[in-house]
Amino acid sequence: MPSVLLGNVAANEMAQEEEWANDTKLYMPYDVEQILLADNANCVAVQTFLRMCNLPYRVEYRKNAEFMSPSGRVPFIQCGKYLIPELDHIVTFVNNKGKSLTGHLNDKQKSDMRADLSLINNVLVNAELYLTWVEPVTLKEVTIPRYSSVYPWPLGTVLSYSKRSEVIARLKALQWYDKSIEEVYNEVDKVCSNLSTRLEKNQYFFGKPTELDALVFGHLHTIYTTKLPYTALWDTVKSYHNLIAHTDRINSLYFSKKG
């Protein structure tokens, strides 16, 4: 949606001089009974990023967060009078406030990081969407009951199927819909292997925590904590021990002590 992005640029320019609002809110769907894999990963990633930046925020759970968001995707934050959806816009917004986690990177590292971010957004997100909305057992046992849980009959079923066709249209356009489930797991494996090689034995991808660490944590933590009929996705991921250690490290550092 070009208008949304354009709006963002304008909002970011205007927001430059203002301080981070202490009553900033992060809007997301109910995480226990409603939220789905890919959305949850993004919500965890944004929260991790904000905690890494040490910026205060409050989580507001709304069943219609998806429709409140200016871009139609969750999560989004309300900082003062600005609404900013999704991790990449939020990172830009925070950078404009003078806070950046990537100040110590050189140009090559920055472009490496951007490549990894888009790899995750293109491959991991699509794999999660495939598993959530295409794989029939997960669709029936997890996705539809969760997505429709906040709506009355028969609206929940209708909205689930209209959301499904929306996601399938996206996957078709990106040539993901025709993949078999094994091919999907292979793609996930490739991404993990890439990330694992980049991380090596370091604590973080680029020395200090960056948005890449936040996004990787968001996805891996969600894959680990989400109960699905099949464990194949988690099985694919967990063989990369350095990634798992990275996830545990961020979890204990940013989430355990505050609870």
Place this chain on the structure above:
Amino acid sequence: MGTVQAKEKQTMVRVPVEQAPVLDFKKDVRVDRVNVTGLKRTKDDFIKPIVRELFHATNFGDVLVKADKVHRRLENLECFKNIEIFVDTSKGPKASPDGIEVTFDVTEMNWLLGSVNAMAGSEEAALVVGGRAPNILGRGEKVQLEYTHSNTHNTNMALSVSKPLVNMKSNAKIKSSIYQSNASFGASGFNEQDRAANIAFEFNSAPNVHHTVLWEAVWRYLDSTTRTVPMSVREQNGHSMKSSLIHSITMDRRNKPVFPSSGTLIDITTEFAGLGGDVGFVKNEIKMQANVSLFKDFVLQGTLQKGLLSEYSDNKTSHICDRFFLGGATSVRGFEFRGLGPHEDNISLGSELYWAAGLHLYAPLPFKVFERNFGDFFRTHLFVNAGNLGKFDSGMDYRDFFKQMVASARMSCGAGLAVRIGNSARFEINYCVPVSVQQGDRPIKGCQLGVGISFL
């Protein structure tokens, strides 16, 4: 009563000339036969219960009154484009001495009718394209498809099926429709898409007392119009489902619907939402109008409207699209559309309780420059409008509550010209002066235009 007179003109009662001198309305007669000619696809058993009433007539005057009543009922079936009545003495071997024969000569409507209409509301103009098949199975069943597109890109598509229930004498009708509508309420910062199905039962409990009992299920989708819409409106975005039972009574005893000179109109609507779905509230609204003819053609009109929306459950709530709004050319004049009441960042939020009142003095155009018929289309008026919209604490003393509602009331006055359009709508151009305005309101001082059917 104007409406009745208008219809009586159409009712052509032709009495043979040689009978004319002995016309005696009190004369005892017996209706021997009732003929209905011109029926093609209409079934006899559908018409019979309607005309049967004529056989109960005992004198000639009674025959005419009943014939007119039957004429109106036939007209209400919406199956015939023309109905003529002939009354004659009955002839033939079976004729009784005081026998009378009544013939209705009807012309059926075509199988399929199309129409293109222009329509104007308070904020927009629209084009309505429609097709209908009246009397599709021969018993008054009507199927209608309509598409409306307005200059503000609001659309509405509706498919409806209706059937008159002729065995009930009260103009009863059963009607069901499905529709999808898209509307943008820029003043309130939201777009609304509705997909709905409803079924209604309509009847008259007394002459001019019309009831509608309706069950409706609506799937609503709300969306913000701009990025800057305040959170209190934005947080209502998304899907909701309302299932409600609505009862409305309209008691229209005015002599005509536009520029009446006497009579009252009372309109009461009660809506109970929450039979399934996730939207729940009780909404009551009453609209009253009284007209008093003063000297010459001067008419004094008083109107009063009141509405209350209350929620009864924590799980099922109401949304911004369920609330009341005030202000605009057809509401409290001198304020922009929805420009009266609670606002946030210039976005009208609406509320749960309102009252509005108006006092108008209508006069014909001065100097009688126009001929009577042409002048009938115009009225000048002086008006005072007042109203209040908000959430008032009803837990307190009744008098305190009343004081609150009056204390922050808004008022405007002005003068203008009203023009009649067709038989139900009117156009107004007014010069308005807001007299009492509260913080956040969007008043208009100066000219305001309005087109509509229902005005305050």
